[in-house]
Amino acid sequence: MGGERITRRGVIVGAGAGLVAAATGAYAGRDEIERWWWRVSGRERPRTDGALDHAGAEWVAASSANWRRASRPDDYTIDRIVVHVVQGSYGDALDVFRDPLHEAAAHYVVRKDGHIAQTVRELDVAFHSGNRRFNERSIGIEHEGYVDRPAGFTDAMYTASARLAAGICARYRIPVDRTHLVAHSEVPGTDHTDPGPHWDWDRYLRLVREAAG
Numbered sequence: 001m002g003g004e005r006i007t008r009r010g011v012i013v014g015a016g017a018g019l020v021a022a023a024t025g026a027y028a029g030r031d032e033i034e035r036w037w038w039r040v041s042g043r044e045r046p047r048t049d050g051a052l053d054h055a056g057a058e059w060v061a062a063s064s065a066n067w068r069r070a071s072r073p074d075d076y077t078i079d080r081i082v083v084h085v086v087q088g089s090y091g092d093a094l095d096v097f098r099d100p101l102h103e104a105a106a107h108y109v110v111r112k113d114g115h116i117a118q119t120v121r122e123l124d125v126a127f128h129s130g131n132r133r134f135n136e137r138s139i140g141i142e143h144e145g146y147v148d149r150p151a152g153f154t155d156a157m158y159t160a161s162a163r164l165a166a167g168i169c170a171r172y173r174i175p176v177d178r179t180h181l182v183a184h185s186e187v188p189g190t191d192h193t194d195p196g197p198h199w200d201w202d203r204y205l206r207l208v209r210e211a212a213g
């Protein structure tokens with residue numbers, strides 16, 4: 001995480017002013033900062049604030065301190081989906097993702113009833129796996145609930161998440177298998193245990209294949 005910290009520090013400086021501008025409704029100020037950032041990064045891709053990658057998702061922006069601007073899949077190949085469990089509620093996840101001091105956010109949060117929030121654009125690198133290279137190559141999906149409460153992993157949640165994952169696999173030509181759809185606990189260097197032993201991978205992969213088919 002050391003290298004990432006340096007990059008993130010640079011982003012925080014710009015993002016802090018951007019957050020103030022957004023809070024006061026001065027969107028021109030934020031746009032100026034974004035243009036400045038793009039000049040520095042030397043690459044640009046058209047984007048619309050609040051635009052979604054998954055149809056039907058609700059846009060709930062994470063703090064820009066919790067992700068890094070990128071232009072995936074042009075600058076980084078996307079070939080992994082990382083499955084997470086929040087260890088809390090859907091609302092808890094959205095709250096911490098909006099917190100600029102949290103230092104983490106995933107791209108999506110799936111609620112028990114199947115509702116999905118998108119919090120970071122797929123072209124950007126979200127800080128969700130605790131591993132810089134893995135963040136650069138992956139999309140992170142959080143699921144409401146707790147690793148030791150499998151009853152909270154509802155049919156609606158599995159189905160909605162599988163439909164989301166199928167769309168991601170189609171967009172970036174990711175094979176639907178356990179090499180490419182991984183647990184957060186399987187990411188090298190992580191000390192996280194989610195989604196835990198109760199996450200039904202056979203069922204999840206079957207549903208992803210069905211949704212893709």
Ligand SMILES: [Zn+2]
Nearest residue numbers: 084184192194
């Ligand atoms: Zn996780």
